[in-house]
Amino acid sequence: MYLQLTPRELTFRDEVRAFLSSSVPRDIREKMLNDGRLSKEDIVRWQRILNVKGWAVPHWPVEWGGTNWTAVERYIFREEMQAFPAPPPLDFAVDMIGPVLIAHGSDEQKRQFLPRIANLDDWWCQGFSEPGAGSDLAALKTAARRDGDEYVLNGQKIWTTMAHYADWMFCLVRTARGEKKQNGISFLLVNMKSEGITVRPIITMEGDHEVNEVFFDDVRVPAANLVGEQDRGWDYAKFLLSNERATIARVGVSKARIRRIKELAASEYCMGRPMIENRRFREKLAAVEVELKALEMTQLRLVAGEEGNGRTGSSDATASLLKIKGAEIQQATTELLVELAGHFAMPFIDNESQELVGDCWNGPFVTPEWAARAAPTYFHWRKMSIYGGSDEIQRNVLARGIFGR
Amino acid sequence: MDFRLTDEQRLLKDTLNRLIAEQYPFDRRRQYQSEKDGWSRAAWARLADLGILGVLLPERYGGAGGGPIEAMIIMSAFGRGLLLEPFFATVVLGGNLLTLGASEAQKVLLLPALASGKLLLGFAHTERHSRHDLANVATRARRDGLQWVLDGEKCVVLHGDVADKLLVSARSGGEDQYDEDGISLFLVDAEASGVSRRDYRTQDGLRAASVSLTDVHVSSDALIGTSDAAFPLIEEVAHHAIAAICAEMVGAMEEMQEQTVEYLKTRVQFGAPLSKFQVLQHRAVDMLMALEQARSMAMFATMMLGEKDLTERRRAMSAAKIQLGRSSRFVGQQAIQLHGGIGMTMDCKIGHYFKRTTMLDLQFGGADLHLQELAEMGGLISPGAPLPRMDRPIVGRSL
Ligand SMILES: Cc1cc2nc3c(=O)[nH]c(=O)nc-3n(C[C@H](O)[C@H](O)[C@H](O)COP(=O)(O)OP(=O)(O)OC[C@H]3O[C@@H](n4cnc5c(N)ncnc54)[C@H](O)[C@@H]3O)c2cc1C
Secondary structure: OOOOOOHHHHHHHHHHHHHHHHHOOHHHHHHHHOOOOOOHHHHHHHHHHHHHHOOOOOOOOHHHOOOOOOHHHHHHHHHHHHHOOOOOOOHHHHHHHHHHHHHHOOHHHHHHHHHHHHOOOOOEEEEOOEOOEOOOHHHOOOEEEEEOOEEEEEEEEEOOOOOOOOOEEEEEEEOOOOOOOOOOEEEEEEEOOOOOEEEEEEEEOOOOEEEEEEEEEEEEEEHHHEEOOOOEHHHHHHHHHHHHHHOOOOHHHHHHHHHHHHHHHOOOEEOOEEHHHOHHHHHHHHHHHHHHHHHHHHHHHHHOOOOOOOOOOOHHHHHHHHHHHHHHHHHHHHHHHHHHHHHHHOEOOOOOOOOOOOHHHOOOOOOOHHHHHHHHHHHHHHHHHOOOOOHHHHHHHHHHHHHOO | OOOOOOHHHHHHHHHHHHHHHHHOOHHHHHHHHOOOOOOOHHHHHHHHHOOHHHOOOOHHHOOOOOOHHHHHHHHHHHHHHOOOOOHHHHHHHHHHHHHHHOOHHHHHHHHHHHHOOOOOEEEEOOOOOOOOOOOOOOOEEEEEOOEEEEEEEEEEEEOOOOOOEEEEEEEOOOOOOOOOOOEEEEEEEOOOOOEEEEEEEEOOOOEEEEEEEEEEEEEHHHEEOOOOEOHHHHHHHHHHHHHHHHHHHHHHHHHHHHHHHHHHHHOEEOOEEHHHOHHHHHHHHHHHHHHHHHHHHHHHHHHHOOOOOHHHHHHHHHHHHHHHHHHHHHHHHHHHHHHHHHHHEOOOHHHHHHHHHHHHHHOOOOHHHHHHHHHHOOOOOOOOOOOOOOOOOOOOOOO
């Protein structure tokens, strides 16, 4: 056992670092440091820079733009991106639908979609959840009826992240009603420009528009957009969800935030001294850092392919662990940010109109920009323990691993 | 010992709860929020008519002579209703500053106007680096003949945008920026020349302002109390503020707890209401325990407001703020979590309560700051043997 990266891996890491410092647009990095909202254009711009470099979809097979990196190299790459910070790839596209199409899509679907995903020519959204089917995803009701060469969709999706940007949705629909509700679900690719689709915004508590309701009213989808076999969509969805959970620990994101907090704490005062000299604040930070290191080590064990004793059970179970802990730690860092901001976390900045932005930042008088983003970030990241399978559902998965069904 | 309310206090509580339930439903609140001031002048006038604005003020100035318990009752009711109106800024902060610190002439002039809803006040105390260090005042006050001249910047003055008059703390003496001696308090007309305000909405949908004072001249009768000696007054009012905040948090937490229990009973997943899952039952129970602990500490803070021993009172206030901060964080986070996606939305009440309690935790010192202070004071329980002095890494004297 040894912890160090090999000389080859170190060289690789330096290469990634050099690339990031020369290629991440300054304005985008600045926004990320302040927990600002990235626009669609920001994310597309960055994805295309990555694509030119050939690093847009490193974990895919080489024939579709992958890099043949080892698991450790892929880890280093992701980690360095998060810590820089550079924008994450659009996970719905790159980490979710891409791998599903590679594993289960038709040749035609691969040719049509994969290169466009790598270049983010198409924006993808995920249409799984419905009003009555959240944690109990298989209870979904949106129906697809086969009509010649087409499916006809009726029903409603909810919580669809960035559906208002989307060109395509991958979507679970009911094509049959079997004894088990997991049977009879199909996996469809739906063009968001199709007739009969209505996208309605949902505003989250901090005031942002990120999620939507999507309504299908006799929407016609070519049968060629079915992924894999009809009625077997649940299998593909499970495959996709475990990919989603595996990338969700975001150790690098938390590292970046902690680094940022320490930097800011040097100029925020408490009892006449910078917060960073405040013993209690530092102890709290250190405690989070320990949890984070433990999570990083757990993730590294997974990445490096430890011959473990199988305590955590299947990789599915490990993914759940990463999801729960990753969310906890990220949420804890946002709480620390609010504490650091203190009363300067109180002013509300309207994200759409940027009401207070501009001259009114005018120094720290109203509130420094990072402090104005602290509370909304804290509120917003409560979602981490809800979406992608809530904390409770992940614990159920882990419990099944320990106790069986 | 008696934790019961008197008949009159119960009447106040019932009246308020009924009033708020009838006249302040959640959709109405949204409407009020979009009014010019971000709250309802009509609702404010109703509170004045019913005597609520005067409940805490002395009878001889048009009030009802209520005390800390009445304040607790009112603030919890406001917490449940998530009221937007400037009661805390005007009555709890402003009213107490005047009642406890102003001269007879000032009281006669101001308090009746306060009780009738005609006068709005703001407490302009917090500064860029002060956090909850109440003595940390950099704003300067210097004498100029018979006048005083104020210069400085104040942050997050609650409802400072609408205040007719601002109660401004300023340093007129003392050794340095952190000295408890040398702080004075002035009543400044918000429209006075040299006062400029920048108003904004706060994260919880209320209002605040930054106030800058440049060469603001006020006459000598603008001074509240004695010059250089305002710190004890400010601290005492801060204690009233803490007890009031705790009570408001209790009201908000009660709502979050009840609504979450209701939601778990109705939301069906996996063929059963969520309330059938034992983990969720236990979580709801943990929320209830956090709430009860918080309620107890809010009462403790309220009853300790009359404590003469300053150290004991300080300890009590810190202890309450710690418990309320922790409980409300737990209850709020769980309420969102157990509501799932719905809890994340602007249309769901829960998020608004969560935002409110988060902001209340930040006011007059967060849980962590008070934990530190309470630890410095040796905690709540006196040891058999004397405690060793703590190694204090903080409290520097220079900026
Ligand atoms: C910001 C945000 C973005 C999202 N983006 C997307 C998206 O792009 N696409 C998409 O398809 N979905 C998306 N979702 C939906 C998300 O996956 C669901 O919110 C999630 O599955 C939870 O479902 P629910 O909201 O219906 O909560 P519910 O299922 O109603 O759960 C409510 C609470 O009960 C708990 N619970 C439920 N069942 C059990 C049980 N058996 N045991 C113990 N506890 C239980 C839950 O953990 C939760 O705490 C998003 C959600 C959010 C908040």
